[in-house]
Amino acid sequence: MSAEGGTKAVVAALLANSGIAVTKFIAFLLTQSSAMLAESIHSVADAGNQVLLLVGKKRSEREANELHPFGYGRERYIYAFIVSIVLFSVGGLFALYEGWHKVSEPHPITAWQWVPVVVLLIAIVLETLSFRTAIVEANHVRGSASWKNFIRRAKSPELPVILLEDLGALVGLVLALIGVSLTLITGNGIWDGLGSMSIGVLLVIIAIILAVEMKSLLIGESATAEHVAAIEKAIADEPLVDRLIHMKTLHIGPEELLVAAKIAVTASDRASDVADAINAVEERIRAAVPIARAIYVEPDLDRAPAESAPPLS
CATH class of the missing domain: 1.20.1510.10 (Cation efflux protein transmembrane domain)
Incomplete structure (x- = not known):
């Protein structure tokens, strides 16, 4: 529009x-x-x-x-x-x-x-x-x-x-x-x-x-606050993701958004399950924010103290 x-x-x-x-x-x-x-x-x-x-x-x-x-x-x-x-x-x-x-x-x-x-x-x-x-x-x-x-x-x-x-x-x-x-x-x-x-x-x-x-x-400007909130919710909706460690967004065009996020998973999760979870997260992000064209999600083990890194809900 x-x-x-x-x-x-x-x-x-x-x-x-x-x-x-x-x-x-x-x-x-x-x-x-x-x-x-x-x-x-x-x-x-x-x-x-x-x-x-x-x-x-x-x-x-x-x-x-x-x-x-x-x-x-x-x-x-x-x-x-x-x-x-x-x-x-x-x-x-x-x-x-x-x-x-x-x-x-x-x-x-x-x-x-x-x-x-x-x-x-x-x-x-x-x-x-x-x-x-x-x-x-x-x-x-x-x-x-x-x-x-x-x-x-x-x-x-x-x-x-x-x-x-x-x-x-x-x-x-x-x-x-x-x-x-x-x-x-x-x-x-x-x-x-x-x-x-x-x-x-x-x-x-x-x-x-x-x-x-x-x-x-x-x-280079980041996504709007509304889009950031929608992306964070899309990540939080994935059961395998313990929490969002950090995320960066960048407009590579007026209707094109780059999303880079690092998510926390547990050491017991299988690689195939993590890969499926990443694919599901990317699908949810694109559904929530259609202008998110380039999405990179990196998994990592959750090493942060519990009191400083509450799980996603």
Whole structure:
């Protein structure tokens, strides 16, 4: 569900931003508004970012091979990290530069004065529809988590990226509308430049948030608390297992989980019985957590003191 929903949200954002970018750029050519140019580049960067997300998802679906035995799932994180860099540089820094240039040499909007306002209002409507699609798809997978926790804990990068991009785009459009409107009302182009600079600051902040989250996923995050509890219960349900000595989990992709566990058995257990128990544990784990693709269970003798290592129940 998260993969399909993420793709739907990305495609919706791509279509919206492509149309918005063309419209904004035409408005800039007619009015020479700094805020309109910043918004045009912002939309072009967003559309490019959505293409990167789609490319990353497609490349991550390649089959595992000898060189990459765990597959290419993390490639989605790499492309999402590139998105944060593009948003920071092409979107944020350019808007800051263009805004500073306009503040230093302010010029009023003298031609086609109604165009930027109309374009921005239309863009707000289209961006709202794209944002709504992202919210609907995210609600399918976020459960009871708050939006903040969903952004921070989601293992699939597409939905958090699109949510933050669309939110930033909406706020940026409002800032651009304020800047353009004040320039038209006062005849002072400095408001146009300040609108562009505020958009730049907003994009830089969003890019930093995205970069931090994607870096965490690239380094490697463990399974969610719910999945860890389900895996521990699956191990505890095996009668031959005395206790779980330790366990480590790692996301090797948004929908792929590696599980490594060491279980305690007794010295009197036959090797064949232990092997059957390990196979049963692996089946239970896959049934409880379907994204657990690579599972390694190592048996060991229980040497821990009874009071420090209670048996599984």
